Amino acid sequence: MLPYKKTLKPIKTENKCGLLYFDNLWDQFDTKRIFYISDIDDLDETNNTRGKHINYDCNEILVVQKGLITVNLKKDDQSYTFDCKKNDYIYIPKYYYLEIIIKSKDTCYFVLCDNIR
Numbered sequence: 001m002l003p004y005k006k007t008l009k010p011i012k013t014e015n016k017c018g019l020l021y022f023d024n025l026w027d028q029f030d031t032k033r034i035f036y037i038s039d040i041d042d043l044d045e046t047n048n049t050r051g052k053h054i055n056y057d058c059n060e061i062l063v064v065q066k067g068l069i070t071v072n073l074k075k076d077d078q079s080y081t082f083d084c085k086k087n088d089y090i091y092i093p094k095y096y097y098l099e100i101i102i103k104s105k106d107t108c109y110f111v112l113c114d115n116i117r
Helices: none
Strands: 006-007 011-012 019-021 035-039 049-054 060-066 069-075 078-084 088-092 097-102 110-112
Touching: 069 088, 078 088
Parallel strands: none
Antiparallel strands: 006 088, 011 019, 035 110, 049 097, 060 088, 060 110, 069 078, 069 097
């Protein structure tokens, strides 16, 4: 499967506070691990990137909860760039070089992995 980006759409449920964001496309994704990145107080022009590696043993789904990021993926002659904001998510297949450029200090995102390392 190739990388892709989608946006979670809000649903207001009657007689309940807040907005619900969900997607049922992950029924083929068996989550084994979750982590999140936040509290990015040390962001500057020389320290703004995470990732910088290839996941050889897991696929990931990255969900932006707040802020702005750019995700660059590269594998062989294929490359993808995704600009992401709140409620965007990206499917990241294994074997892609991953680079996440954080564009704002208020950024928070979480990642679902289908394998435990």
